[in-house]
Amino acid sequence: MAVKRALISVYDKRGIVELAQGLAALGVEIISTGGTYRTLQAAGVPVREVAEVAGFPEILDGRVKTLQPQIHAGILAIRSNPAHMAQLAEHGVTPIDLVVVNLYPFRETVANPAVTLEEAIEKIDIGGPTMVRAAAKNYQDVGVIVNPDRYADVLAELRATGDLSLRTRFALMLEAFQHTAVYDNAIAGWLATRGREIIAARAAGEAPPAGSGADSPFPQALSLTFTKVQELRYGENPHQLAAFYSDGTAAGTVIARAKQLHGKELSYNNINDAHAALELVKEFTEPAAVAVKHANPCGVAVAPTIAEAYRKAYEADTVSIFGGIVALNRPCDRETAEELSKIFLEIVIAPSFEPDALKVLEKKKNLRLLEIGPIDPNPPAGFDMKRVGGGLLVQSWDAIAEDPAAWKAVTRTAPTAEQLRDLAFAMKVCKHVKSNAIVVAKGGQTLGVGAGQMNRIDAARFAIKQAGANVKGAVLASDAFFPFPDVVEAAGEAGIAAIVQPGGSIRDEESIARADALGIAMVFTGVRHFRH
Structure with missing residues (x-):
């Protein structure tokens, strides 16, 4: 069945004039809306406005323009169904064989951290996804293009055969549903995070709806689109x-x-x-x-x-x-x-x-x-995730800013200002080492890294050994507390001058006592940094 009529309505107008010119040269009638209509008309492409075809003007600031029976019946009618075709004839509806649509830029709009809820809502496309889904559902009879990169291939096939093959229409259908899924997921994801924050601020003092989970940063249904x-x-x-x-x-x-x-x-x-x-x-x-x-x-x-x-x-x-x-x-x-x-x-x-x-x-x-361009020190947007069999582990990023001024010296000997700088440096590195993790450092340089060991003392021994003779007077950082004083003892034997660790073990006092006995300064951060 040859493509005789196309509906074109796009936000992203890359290549749209060339596509429309190619379709017009093949004798395809083109109908269009708003800005796309004006773009094609200015380019000299023969085009009819959707309002003329539908017999109903655009209203509500353009919120309603393609949501019309004359449009959707033309897209959804099954050509091989005599009843469908009879109904089209009865109501004066002409079939639409090709739908070329892409959507309002919601993701680009909400990428601006200062975007308002109203601005985001206005970039939620309604008519576009409806047309795309309608055309995709009726893929046996209707081609649908959501990606400008497909224009050249579609034109080439139409020039060669006058129609689109079943395989081409199926591929376009699949891409169309993926396109709308990405779009809807972007909307749901933003509303569940930033949108909810905006509403919570506006509705301060109002009780959240019962069972809404409004006090949790994790949505009940997590939709991911990549x-x-x-x-x-x-x-x-x-x-x-x-x-x-x-x-x-x-x-x-x-x-x-x-x-x-x-x-x-x-x-x-x-x-x-x-x-x-x-x-x-x-x-x-x-x-x-x-x-x-x-x-x-x-x-x-x-x-x-x-x-x-x-x-x-x-x-x-x-x-x-x-x-x-x-x-x-x-x-x-x-x-x-x-x-x-x-x-x-x-x-x-x-x-x-x-x-x-x-x-x-x-x-x-x-x-x-x-x-990578200028460095933004903030963690990636969204959540930190790890796939497991049958599920997904989701957490916030380990983005806590350690403040050495808030750390607690727990030994009689406190670290010097220089040691404290090295302890802060070592802990920043330790936070990014697979647990069990030990980092030995001095003078703003790592000397030894013990990573991913099954016990903490082996991680410490590896880091100390790697540091070699430079270990004397260095500092040691641990991503988690010491369950035994063995790491402190190994540090003392090596000549480590200061230690930073989260603390929180039931045997903390043993580690503190050993550090005091060995003359090692030790501070507790109160924050663990496991990384698995």
Whole structure:
């Protein structure tokens, strides 16, 4: 069945004039609405307004324009059903064979943190999704296009055959329902979070509806929508299939928004490790460099310049950094690039790369360079999630800002100002190390990292051993409390000068007593940072 009539109503007008011109050249009658109608008319495309076809004008500031029987009957009629076609004839309805629609930019609108509830509500499209769903439901007879990237292929097929194949219409139907699902999920997600916050502020003093869960940040039904960015060569291992999806976050410093400037395609492990490196480097306000291997930091340092910070991060563990990922929180200059180019790295992440630095790093053909723009220290939007068999674990991000001024010295010896700075540095790193986690540091540089051990003393022993002779006078951070004083004893034997840990064990007094006996300063934060 040839395409004879098309309805075009789009917010995103990329390529719409060219599509309409191509359809008109094929003899397709075009009907349209509002801004799209005016755009096509201005371009000289023969077009009729929907209001003329429907016999009813647009009303309510455009809220009602396509919600008309003349439109929806033309879309939904099954061509092979004699009763349907007889009813169209009885009511003077002409079938619509192609629907080209995309929707008001809701996600783009609510990406602005200052958006009002009224502005968000006005960007909830009603007629558009209704037409898209109607056309998709009747895919056997109606083509539906929601993606401007499909225009050229659809035109080519129409030019070749005069119609769209069943497979093409089915593919377009699937994309259409995915499009409306993404749209509805974006609306529901924003209303359940930011929208609810706005209403709560306006309705302060009013009791929430019974059973509404209004006091919980977690919606009763959690709808997640992600758009495929790319398929990956494989997952964590070559026998696993993998792809990378984005939630469309339009703000903040997140790995999904990084711009790749150079190098081969990113892998599953690359993206996972790059996320870990980026989230850690965001912790620091002073120039900082983070080296990550297998999602754990292996070298972290701060310094007056970014080149010096990288050199210190490299020197922290010259073995593990090989083949790793480096994140910087300052633009990468030529001096830093020269240092980075001395070893094999998978990825370098930075807010930007100076032209001279790019010239140096681009000599390494496979080195991936990711530009992330100015760093926003806030955590990613939404929730931190982990998939488990049959379900999803959801939590807020571990984004608490540690305040060393609020920490409690629990030993007779208090840390010096310099030690306190190193303790704060070490705890920032420890927060991003897989538990059980121990970090040994000194002078704004990690010396040893004990990650992912099944018991805390083994994590401590590894970190202390890695620190080597530099451990004397260093500090030690633990992501959780000490169940026994064994870590304190190991620290004392090594010459550790100060310890920071959350506290909260029933054996805290034993650890405090051992620290006092060994002359170690110890502070409690009251905050645990497990990372699994």
